[in-house]
Amino acid sequence: MNLEDATFQQRLGEGLTLRLLVGEATVFSSRRHWLHPLFELEALQEVQPIPGLQEALLIDRVTGAAAAFLVASLGIRHLWTGTLSRRAIPILEAYGIAFQSVTIIDRIVCATEDEFASLRDLDAARAQLRIAQQRALARHLPAHEGLGS
Secondary structure, eight states: OOHHHHHHHHHOOTOOOOEEEEEEEEEEEEEETTTTTHHHHHHHHHSSSSSSGGGGGEEEEEEEEHHHHHHHHHOOOOOEEEEETTHHHHHHHTTTOOOEEEEEEEEESSHHHHHTTTOHHHHHHHHHHHHHHHHHHHHTTTTSOOOOO
C-alpha cells in the first residue's frame, strides 16, 4: 500500500465504504456497498438537511458513473475517492465537482456502470437511479444487509 492509499484509507475509516465530512466532523458514514450509502445519504438529506453540504467532503471507496450522478444530485462539490471510473469523470466535471482519486480505472465491472455510461443529463440519470434502486429493493431479502459490489 503506497502512502497516498494509506492516507486515503485512514481518512475513510476502517471498514467504511463512505464518509461525509463537514469540516472535520463526520456527519454520515456507511459500511454498505454498491449505491446504498449514497441512497441512504439522499434519504437522510430529505428528512434532515445537512448544513454545509456543498462545502462538505465526500470520501467514497469506489465512484462510478451512477455514483457521480448521485453526488451531483446531492449538491456535493468535493469528492475524494479510492477508485474512480473514467466514465464518472465527465459527469463530475460537468456538475462542477472537484475530485481527487487514488486510482483511476477505465470502468467498474458492474451492470449499473454500463447502464449509466452514456447518460449525461441529471434528470434522466435521476429517473434511471430510481429504477436501479427499485430493482435492488425488489432483490433485497429482509434478512440481508445489502448487495455486494
